[in-house]
Amino acid sequence: MDLGDQMAQGRIPVTEDDHNDPSATTEGVRIETEVKSSDRTDGPTEVVFRLDDVHVYYGSFLALRGVTLEIHKHEITAFIGPSGCGKSTLIRCLNRMNDLIPGAKVEGKIHYHDQDLYGDGVDPVEVRRRIGMVFQKPNPFPKSIYDNIAYGPKVIGMRPASMEELVEQSLRRAALWDEVKDKLKQNALSLSGGQQQRLCIARAIAVEPDVILMDEPCSALDPISTGRIEDLMEELERDYTIVIVTHNMQQAARVSDRTAFFNAEPAEGTGDRTGLLVEYDRTDAIFTHPADRRTEDYITGRFG
């Protein structure tokens, strides 16, 4: 089944109040961090994902409850919050990676371009082509740099006019071409960690996705490699919709247009702590005048 035919790219205008006074701070809160300007997000923007009351279970354990939010096209959306609050669980729902985890169950609705992502007949493999993922630890195949990029397009039967060109374009878009163009036949594992992560981004790009999900993509990298990936994300945002899980609040503030803050709190009737979405807004609002005390405590380091 070709989801490309099914998933009509419906344009859903979203009008937002302008509440972005960058000078505003919550009383008593001083956040000394660089926050991405939100000029770009002022107009109506198309919704790519619409989540409605999403609950995720692992067996009988409710890991995440009642998440409702929208993710917008050509924006970077960051998921932040303390460890165990369900950020990775939620990002994996967006390309049905949780299908691969025994016992994982998703309830509620997730619409992708107005189609039910978990609806009958939706092919999870095609979903994962359109919605690619980059993981915490760079995971290139133990193959040449060239083959790492060419593998995905070959497996899914893409027939580019020139595979060489597709490989070059993917590496250029991932800001890696200049560093590897003379050693394409070299094993990808010989690259540095930061280069390997950009290779994984190039590999995701090669199959022409719509969305790139990044689960802590910089947590295994040094600050210089992290900076390069952050710069790259801003470039990629022009062509792709990006969702990033990060435990690094400064990173969320620097790169993202919108930020969702999650927390893990005791669920009624059980002793379990389950994840929930506390607040979701434009990044500068979250970092300068959060509406919820819990968000404020988290971003000012008073959490816990």
Ligand code: ADP
């Ligand atoms: P975060 O990414 O915010 O650190 P996770 O999504 O990894 O949080 O985890 C949310 C909760 O779900 C945690 O309590 C975690 O222990 C649990 N969890 C995550 N993955 C699994 C799994 N495969 N099986 C069982 N429980 C899991």
